[in-house]
Amino acid sequence: MNALEIKGLVKRFGSHTVIEGLSFEVPENCVYGFIGQNGAGKTTTMKMILGLLKPDEGSIRVYNEQVRYGQTDTNRYIGYLPDVPEFYNYMRPAEYLRLCGEITGCPSGSLKQKSGELLELVGLKNVNKKIGGFSRGMKQRLGFAQALLNEPRLLLCDEPTSALDPVGRKEILDILENIKGKTTVIFSTHILSDVERVCDRIAVLDQGRLRLEGPLDEIKKKHRSGKLLAEFGTEKEAAGFEAMDFVKKTGADVKREGRKVILCSGNTREVQKAILCGLAGMDDMPLKIEVLEPSLENLFMEVVE
Numbered sequence: 600m601n602a603l604e605i606k607g608l609v610k611r612f613g614s615h616t617v618i619e620g621l622s623f624e625v626p627e628n629c630v631y632g633f634i635g636q637n638g639a640g641k642t643t644t645m646k647m648i649l650g651l652l653k654p655d656e657g658s659i660r661v662y663n664e665q666v667r668y669g670q671t672d673t674n675r676y677i678g679y680l681p682d683v684p685e686f687y688n689y690m691r692p693a694e695y696l697r698l699c700g701e702i703t704g705c706p707s708g709s710l711k712q713k714s715g716e717l718l719e720l721v722g723l724k725n726v727n728k729k730i731g732g733f734s735r736g737m738k739q740r741l742g743f744a745q746a747l748l749n750e751p752r753l754l755l756c757d758e759p760t761s762a763l764d765p766v767g768r769k770e771i772l773d774i775l776e777n778i779k780g781k782t783t784v785i786f787s788t789h790i791l792s793d794v795e796r797v798c799d800r801i802a803v804l805d806q807g808r809l810r811l812e813g814p815l816d817e818i819k820k821k822h823r824s825g826k827l828l829a830e831f832g833t834e835k836e837a838a839g840f841e842a843m844d845f846v847k848k849t850g851a852d853v854k855r856e857g858r859k860v861i862l863c864s865g866n867t868r869e870v871q872k873a874i875l876c877g878l879a880g881m882d883d884m885p886l887k888i889e890v891l892e893p894s895l896e897n898l899f900m901e902v903v904e
């Protein structure tokens with residue numbers, strides 16, 4: 600089942616079209632990276648999913664129910680973590696979650712236990728100071744606890760790691776890994792290494808248009824760079840390999856960087872075969888041979904340029 604289905608979505612602000620015919624589906628229980636530069640349209644799309652902004656064209660379905668602007672029915676499935684979550688600074692974390700639970704009608708019997716579990720999940724279990732004294736990372740983690748309080752089937756997080764240092768980012772990514780498989784997560788970001796770490800699927804949005812969409816591993820396979828890497832234990836071994844006739848005969852463009860030799864060709868498979876046959880007659884074996892996959896950063900630059 601799909602947690603989210605977006606079809607032909609268009610959003611204009613005056614004469615400025617910021618979302619242009621956006622369509623994609625998010626299968627249940629995946630972690631979906633919604634990637635784009637500043638101004639690509641990520642927040643605008645999230646606001647339309649939440650029914651807070653009116654699309655000019657197209658449709659959005661959450662768990663097969665139509666999202667309607669100004670109505671919050673479909674938001675019962677959704678937990679939302681805005682990019683800068685706001686809190687009552689004079690409250691302590693457990694107190695704050697209790698308030699949120701009471702407002703949203705969490706059964707009072709289970710509220711205390713639920714808040715305790717969530718504070719543990721986000722690493723704030725033993726923190727009893729006022730939220731006003733929290734770091735950005737702690738506020739972001741409390742925001743996760745709040746967004747998960749009503750056990751949403753779909754969690755929307757708007758740039759949850761963008762303002763954080765590497766330690767804070769790692770803490771947030773750990774939380775996402777923890778809830779992976781239990782809740783569908785869509786998180787928007789422009790930090791590609793975060794996406795590579797936790798996402799199963801991605802969508803790359805550029806100036807309101809979808810440039811790339813699908814499972815991350817399939818996208819990488821499809822855009823394989825045509826590069827084969829042979830890494831040796833020493834520079835001498837690599838140089839010996841580079842000079843071999845069977846390497847030259849492949850017709851590949853050969854570059855050596857220290858212990859690594861990279862063969863670039865339009866037909867990686869044939870080059871790989873020839874290399875493996877040739878190596879059988881050599882004494883110095885490479886430590887590894889690998890078809891290089893493009894990094895998400897390279898793919899991103901390719902599609903948004």
Ligand SMILES: Nc1ncnc2c1ncn2[C@@H]1O[C@H](COP(=O)(O)OP(=O)(O)OP(=O)(O)O)[C@@H](O)[C@H]1O
Pocket residue numbers: 612617635636637638639640641642643644
């Ligand atoms: N209320 C509004 N009125 C007019 N233009 C708007 C409004 N909200 C957003 N925009 C414009 O829509 C475009 C997309 O903005 P949006 O905030 O969705 O991008 P984003 O991908 O979330 O960027 P960021 O990473 O900076 O948050 C931008 O050009 C922005 O200036």
